[in-house]
Structures are given as C-alpha cells and as structure tokens.
Amino acid sequence: MAILQNKLRPFSATCCLGLAFVVLAACLGYGQTTNSCLDCHSALPDPLGVSQEKFSQDIHAQKGLTCVSCHGGDPTSDDPDKAMSRKDGWNGKIDRKQIPQLCGSCHSDPAYIRQFNPSLRTDQLDQYRTSVHGKRLASGDTKVAVCTDCHSVHDLRAPSDPRSTVNPVNVANTCAHCHSDAGYMKGYSIPTDQFAKYSTSVHHEAMAVRGDLSAPTCSTCHGNHGAVPPGVDKIQNVCSNCHAFQAQMYEKSSHKKAFDAASLPGCVVCHGNHGIVHPTDAYLGTGPEAVCMRCHTPGDKCDQARAALQSGLNRLDDAIKSADRVLGVAESSGMEVSEARLGQDQARDSLTKARVTIHSFRTDLVDQDIQAGMKIAAKNLQAGKEAMVERNRRRIGLGISLIAVGIVLAGLWLYIKKIES
Amino acid sequence: MSPLRTLRSWLDERFGWDDLLAPLRKKTVPLHKLSYWYFLGGITLFLFVIQVLTGILLLLYYRPGANEAFESVQYIMTQVKFGWLIRSIHSWSANLMIFTAFAHMFSVLFLKAYRKPRELTWVSGVILLFLVMGFGFSGYLLPWNTLAFFATKVGTEITAQVPIIGKPMMIFLRGGEEVTGATLTRFFGFHVAVLPGLATLLILLHVLLVQRLGISIPPKLETQWIANPSAKREMKFFPNFMLRELMAWYVALGVLGALAAIFPWNLGVKADPFAPAPAGIKPEWYFLFMFQTLKLIPPRVWFMDGEVLGVLAFGLVGLLWLLLPFLESDQPSRTKRWITGLAVFALAYVAGMSVYGHLAK
Numbered sequence: 001m002a003i004l005q006n007k008l009r010p011f012s013a014t015c016c017l018g019l020a021f022v023v024l025a026a027c028l029g030y031g032q033t034t035n036s037c038l039d040c041h042s043a044l045p046d047p048l049g050v051s052q053e054k055f056s057q058d059i060h061a062q063k064g065l066t067c068v069s070c071h072g073g074d075p076t077s078d079d080p081d082k083a084m085s086r087k088d089g090w091n092g093k094i095d096r097k098q099i100p101q102l103c104g105s106c107h108s109d110p111a112y113i114r115q116f117n118p119s120l121r122t123d124q125l126d127q128y129r130t131s132v133h134g135k136r137l138a139s140g141d142t143k144v145a146v147c148t149d150c151h152s153v154h155d156l157r158a159p160s161d162p163r164s165t166v167n168p169v170n171v172a173n174t175c176a177h178c179h180s181d182a183g184y185m186k187g188y189s190i191p192t193d194q195f196a197k198y199s200t201s202v203h204h205e206a207m208a209v210r211g212d213l214s215a216p217t218c219s220t221c222h223g224n225h226g227a228v229p230p231g232v233d234k235i236q237n238v239c240s241n242c243h244a245f246q247a248q249m250y251e252k253s254s255h256k257k258a259f260d261a262a263s264l265p266g267c268v269v270c271h272g273n274h275g276i277v278h279p280t281d282a283y284l285g286t287g288p289e290a291v292c293m294r295c296h297t298p299g300d301k302c303d304q305a306r307a308a309l310q311s312g313l314n315r316l317d318d319a320i321k322s323a324d325r326v327l328g329v330a331e332s333s334g335m336e337v338s339e340a341r342l343g344q345d346q347a348r349d350s351l352t353k354a355r356v357t358i359h360s361f362r363t364d365l366v367d368q369d370i371q372a373g374m375k376i377a378a379k380n381l382q383a384g385k386e387a388m389v390e391r392n393r394r395r396i397g398l399g400i401s402l403i404a405v406g407i408v409l410a411g412l413w414l415y416i417k418k419i420e421s
Numbered sequence: 422m423s424p425l426r427t428l429r430s431w432l433d434e435r436f437g438w439d440d441l442l443a444p445l446r447k448k449t450v451p452l453h454k455l456s457y458w459y460f461l462g463g464i465t466l467f468l469f470v471i472q473v474l475t476g477i478l479l480l481l482y483y484r485p486g487a488n489e490a491f492e493s494v495q496y497i498m499t500q501v502k503f504g505w506l507i508r509s510i511h512s513w514s515a516n517l518m519i520f521t522a523f524a525h526m527f528s529v530l531f532l533k534a535y536r537k538p539r540e541l542t543w544v545s546g547v548i549l550l551f552l553v554m555g556f557g558f559s560g561y562l563l564p565w566n567t568l569a570f571f572a573t574k575v576g577t578e579i580t581a582q583v584p585i586i587g588k589p590m591m592i593f594l595r596g597g598e599e600v601t602g603a604t605l606t607r608f609f610g611f612h613v614a615v616l617p618g619l620a621t622l623l624i625l626l627h628v629l630l631v632q633r634l635g636i637s638i639p640p641k642l643e644t645q646w647i648a649n650p651s652a653k654r655e656m657k658f659f660p661n662f663m664l665r666e667l668m669a670w671y672v673a674l675g676v677l678g679a680l681a682a683i684f685p686w687n688l689g690v691k692a693d694p695f696a697p698a699p700a701g702i703k704p705e706w707y708f709l710f711m712f713q714t715l716k717l718i719p720p721r722v723w724f725m726d727g728e729v730l731g732v733l734a735f736g737l738v739g740l741l742w743l744l745l746p747f748l749e750s751d752q753p754s755r756t757k758r759w760i761t762g763l764a765v766f767a768l769a770y771v772a773g774m775s776v777y778g779h780l781a782k
Contacts, residue, residue, distance in 0.1 A: 334684050334685035334686075335685065336499050336685070338495070338688065338690075394682045395682060398678055398683070402675055402678065402679065405678075406675075413668065419660065419661070420661065
C-alpha cells in the first residue's frame with residue numbers, strides 16, 4: 001500500500017500543477033473582452049456613450065446581435081483605426097434617413113425574423129413608408145420620427161416590457177416627446193395640445209390609473225408604423241373597434257346621414273377626440289355640457305325628442321337611486337337584502353343599455369330599456385320597503401318580548417322576596 | 422293531590438327522586454359582596470343550552486357544502502319563518518357564551534376558586550373554554566362567506582406552524598392542502614357532533630364536581646368565617662339562589678333577543694376561493710389577542726422562526742394555564758401574590774391586545 005502511495009505522489013503533483021495553471025489562465029482571461037466597441041464607448045459621454053449595462057438590456061443584444069450587426073467594423077481589434085475602418089465595412093453613425101432601411105433589412109425578412117419570433121410582423125417598413133412620418137422622411141424631412149425615435153436605441157426593449165417606450169402605457173409619452181414640443185413642431189400645421197388633452201381623457205384614466213392595457217392610446221386610433229390622422233369619414237370605424245354597439249346604433253340612425261351630408265366626423269362631433277371625457281346625461285340637456293343644442297333649435301321636433309330621452313334617463317337614474325337609498329337603510333339595520341342589491345345591478349345595466357341606445361336617437365328604442373330598468377328598480381324598491389316593514393315588526397316584537405321578560409323578572413323578584421320574608 | 426305532586430310521587434317511587442334532590446336542598450351558596458360572580462357559570466351553561474336548541478333548529482335547513490352552505494343560510498335568513506331570529510340568536514349567543522366563559526374563568530381565578538380540592542373543576546373548565554373556542558372557530562366557517570373563508574385559511578395556516586405535527590394537522594383540519602368544500606364538511610362534523618359530545622361530557626363532569634365540592638369561598642373570607650362562625654352568611658341553593666340565577670337567565674334572554682332584533686347577524690358575501698383576500702382580514706374577537714401577538718413577533722427571533730415561536734409559546738402558556746392549580750405551592754400565601762399578579766397581567770394582556778388588534782390596520 002505504501003509503495004502504491006509513493007508511486008502515485010508524482011502523478012498527483014503533476015495533476016495539481018496542471019489544474020492550478022488552468023485556473024490561473026481562466027482568471028487572467030476572464031477580464032478580456034471580444035467587443036472592443038463597448039470598451040471605449042462605455043467610457044465616452046453621450047451621445048457616443050453606450051454602457052455594457054445599457055446595451056445588455058437591449059432585446060437585440062439579448063438575442064445575440066452586437067454593435068457590428070448595425071454599425072459594422074471589427075470589435076475584436078483593440079486598435080481603433082482597425083476596429084473602425086470604413087475600408088473593412090464600418091458604417092459609423094447611421095444617417096437618420098437610412099435608419100428605417102437598416103432596421104428593415106432584418107425586420108422585413110420573414111425568414112430571418114422567424115428564427116427569433118415567428119409571430120412578429122415583417123411589414124413595419126412597408127407600413128412606415130405609407131405613414132406621414134415615412135413620406136416626409138422620403139421627401140427629405142429628417143425631423144420626423146424614425147424607428148429609433150420611438151423604440152429607443154442601444155437599450156431597445158420588447159413592447160411587452162413595461163419599461164419599453166412603446167409599451168401601451170408609455171406610447172402617449174413617447175409620441176408627446178415630439179408632438180407636445182411646440183418649438184420642435186413649429187413649421188408643421190398641427191396642434192401640440194393632443195397629449196395635454198389626452199391626459200384629461202377617460203381613455204388615459206383607463207390606461208394610466210386603472211392599468212387597462214386595452215384602453216386606447218395614440219397608436220390605437222392613428223396606427224403605429226403606418227401612423228396617419230384618421231380621415232373624417234373613418235373616425236367611426238376607429239371608435240367602433242371598441243364601442244361596437246354604439247356604432248351599430250349610430251350607423252342606422254338619422255344622424256349618420258345628416259353628418260355624412262355635412263362632412264361632420266361622426267363620434268367626435270359630440271364626444272371630442274383626444275380629450276374625450278366620461279359622457280353624462282347632461283349631454284342631452286340644455287346646460288353648458290349640452291351637445292345636441294349646438295346644432296338643434298330650441299322647440300323643434302328634435303329638441304322635443306332630446307328632452308324625452310333625457311327625462312327617461314333621469315327617471316331611471318332617480319328610481320335606481322331611490323331603491324339604493326331604501327336598501328341601504330334596510331341593510332344598515334341588519335336586514336338581508338342582498339338579492340335586491342343584486343337586482344340593482346340589473347337595473348343599472350338597463351340604464352347603461354339605454355345610454356348606449358341613445359346613439360340610435362330613437363325615443364321608442366330607448367324607452368324600452370328605460371321601462372325594463374324601471375320595472376326592476378320598482379321591484380327592488382318594494383323589497384327595500386318590505387324589509388323596513390319587517391324591521392319595524394321585529395322591533396315591535398322585541399318590545400313585547402322585553403315587556404314579557406320584565407314581567408317575569410318582576411314576578412320572580414316578588415316571589416323571592418316573599419319566600420325570604 | 423295535585424297532578425304535579427302525583428307525578429313527583431310516581432317518579433320518587435321509581436327513581437328515588439327525593440334522594441337525588443336531597444343534596445340540592447342541603448346545598449348552600451356563600452353570601453358576600455362578590456356573590457354575583459357565582460352567576461357567570463350558570464349563565465354560560467344557559468347560553469350553551471340556547472346554542473344547542475337554536476343549533477338543532479338551524480340543522481333543519483342548513484346544508485353543508487361549498488355550493489349550498491351560503492345559499493341555505495341565506496334561505497334561513499330570508500325565507501324561513503323566524504329563521505333570521507334563530508340564526509341571529511345562535512350567533513350572538515355564541516359570542517356571549519365565549520365572553521361569559523372568559524369572565525367566569527377570570528372570576529374563578531381572582532376568587533381563588535381553583536385551589537385544592539377544586540383542581541379538576543378548573544382543568545375541566547379550561548378544557549371547556551378551549552372547546553368553546555373550537556365551537557367558535559368551526560362554526561364561523563359554516564355560512565361559507567368571504568370573511569369566514571379567509572379567516573379559516575389564516576387560522577389553519579397558523580396551525581401548520583407547529584413543528585412536526587403542524588402540517589399534518591392542517592391537512593387533517595382542511596381535508597387537503599387548501600380550504601375547500603371538504604374543510605366545510607369537516608368543520609360541520611366537528612361543530613355539530615364531535616365538539617358537542619365532548620362538551621356535554623365535560624359540562625356534566627364540571628357541574629358534578631361543583632355539586633360535590635360545593636361553592637368556593639374567597640380565602641380571606643373563609644379565614645374570617647372560621648375565626649368567627651357567627652359572621653358566616655349563606656343562601657340556600659334551591660330555591661333562593663336558583664331563582665336569582667333564573668332571573669339572570671331571563672336578563673340574558675332579553676339581551677340576546679334585543680341584539681338579534683336590532684343587530685341581526687350579517688350574512689356577508691359568498692366565499693370565492695379564487696378572489697384575493699380582503700384587506701386587513703382579522704379573526705373573531707376572541708382570537709384577536711393571539712393573532713395580534715403573532716403579528717407583532719419579528720419574523721426571526723434568534724435562531725427560530727417568529728411565528729413558530731409564537732405558536733409554541735401560546736401552546737406552552739395554554740398548558741401552564743390548564744395546570745395552574747398544581748403550580749400553587751402547599752403554602753398558598755407564598756404563591757397567591759404571583760398568581761394574582763399573573764391573573765391581572767393575563768386579563769390586561771388579553772383585553773389590551775384584543776383592543777389593539779381591533780384598532781390595528
């Protein structure tokens with residue numbers, strides 16, 4: 001055994017030495033990089049600076065693309081002249097006019113894109129060329145948005161990433177970067193208050209406050225790569241993507257023909273565009289919020305129909321509130337009225353339906369919904385009143401029972417006194 | 422001879438009824454300024470009887486099961502004649518019973534009624550208090566509403582913190598890994614069969630011990646009465662004390678009726694196991710002091726998980742509480758001070774933590 005150990009000793013020593021050499025070599029080699037671009041550019045200030053940390057967030061870097069993929073050059077060389085040699089294919093800073101074409105060289109190639117994400121569309125460049133941005137760029141206006149303006153560059157994230165500049169939550173801010181800058185937009189004959197208006201809208205509230213990613217943002221109505229302002233006659237098609245029932249009603253209504261004839265842009269005539277707020281029944285009134293009376297004459301046939309529609313909605317709203325009040329009191333008295341409470345949701349649904357039916361501008365159709373809701377609200381109000389009667393009956397019963405208990409207690413007390421005396 | 426006397430004489434011939442009642446006639450109750458505390462045990466018993474009676478009535482309509490429980494309680498509350506009254510009395514009476522049981526326990530502690538020879542009366546009483554809390558925990562889930570569902574989830578999760586046996590115990594209680602319809606069926610079984618059976622046996626033992634050993638006199642008074650027998654004041658248990666107890670039961674009945682009529686027990690919203698737990702969920706008031714304590718313990722205490730430490734500490738305190746009479750030395754004067762101090766601290770702790778737990782967010 002000892003002989004065997006002695007024979008093995010030189011072999012073990014050689015193995016240990018070899019292992020130490022490998023570890024040392026690995027440690028020394030660890031600090032080396034194969035991307036000399038980042039070595040220098042991570043130390044440079046903006047706009048030339050690109051840190052390793054920033055680039056590692058980029059979806060392209062994560063998919064294995066490097067600086068060379070867009071800029072060319074030789075990242076393996078530590079010599080700047082060799083690494084950035086135009087002779088060897090280095091492109092330098094990409095000209096803004098060339099950016100869509102450069103991005104499209106990969107993103108318009110279905111075979112190439114399929115390797116990374118088979119469901120990703122490859123028509124962005126074609127769409128971009130049809131957009132106002134694309135057309136203006138083609139005509140030499142380099143101020144318009146190109147791919148990198150919206151998607152960012154060197155830290156470009158997938159749209160599903162909440163930190164992405166094109167994530168639904170961030171799209172409005174991204175567009176506003178240029179479109180809200182009055183100085184930058186000088187020379188273009190479009191307003192710059194869209195974002196300010198959108199920020200007050202019900203759509204923004206749904207997106208930013210309630211976190212509803214299906215709520216509309218700029219690109220929902222204007223498109224993204226093929227961004228154009230929707231035409232006057234197309235607005236209804238844009239809104240109907242979500243507000244389908246309202247659109248169906250409007251399509252069959254008398255207003256459709258009248259608006260078309262007057263070249264009025266459908267939905268936005270009453271609801272506005274970027275600053276759409278939650279509509280109220282006061283739209284049908286005659287006060288400051290009224291929209292009907294902007295066109296109609298007081299006292300005419302349409303004005304009478306408007307008054308009937310508003311009064312119907314108000315009646316149902318009041319009936320629901322009355323039932324709510326009585327049910328609330330009954331509930332706070334401990335009465336079980338959960339079924340009636342549930343019924344109130346049905347009444348509220350009828351009110352919502354009636355408000356949708358308003359877009360038909362037909363009093364008979366709206367009245368059907370109002371009547372259905374009134375019936376449910378009346379039933380719930382009755383349930384609330386019955387609960388209150390029952391509550392009072394219970395209290396009377398309690399009073400009688402307490403009197404009986406009091407009499408028994410007095411009797412017992414007298415009896416105790418009697419037997420103890 | 423009146424029909425009542427005839428019946429009594431008939432029973433006496435067959436059961437020796439008069440001999441059975443003889444100890445009751447001889448039994449006396451000490452009369453002093455703290456005598457009214459003696460009513461608490463009887464009131465707790467009365468509320469237990471109310472629980473049994475209303476519970477049986479509720480059983481006529483209640484259906485255990487995740488798909489039926491809530492609806493059946495809703496039916497009891499809205500459709501069954503006086504169903505609302507029976508359920509509300511059952512719920513209020515349960516809470517009052519737990520309160521009077523606690524009050525009874527602390528009165529026994531302060532009046533030193535747990536001492537030799539009444540150790541077993543104390544032990545059976547403390548076990549009864551645990552059982553009553555078990556009634557509360559199991560009964561709370563039966564309407565299958567949101568609060569009950571999540572309170573049971575939290576409560577059974579705490580059980581799982583007990584080392585080694587905790588997880589199997591939680592699975593046994595839940596009938597699986599999660600709170601489901603299986604948990605409801607189990608809790609129903611515990612609530613209407615297991616716990617009432619055990620409680621009835623223990624109540625019989627407890628009452629029997631009280632009858633056999635008589636009613637305790639506070640030590641200081643006992644010394645005075647031994648020194649001066651002429652100062653001793655007593656009342657006959659039957660009928661004098663019993664009639665007063667009856668009055669207390671009537672008052673309890675009146676309070677129960679008033680609570681049920683003015684504040685009918687809420688039904689809540691049907692439990693949805695997939696819904697998120699409501700914010701600030703808390704257990705019933707009688708578990709709040711333990712719940713709040715567990716919340717205040719840091720996640721890690723020395724080498725132990727904070728919650729495990731809390732659960733083990735409560736288990737140990739419960740055991741020591743049960744064995745309290747045996748911890749008192751043969752010289753009561755040496756230990757009575759610290760036991761009185763302990764009782765004051767325990768009462769202040771339970772009350773203070775319950776209030777804190779109620780107010781905490």
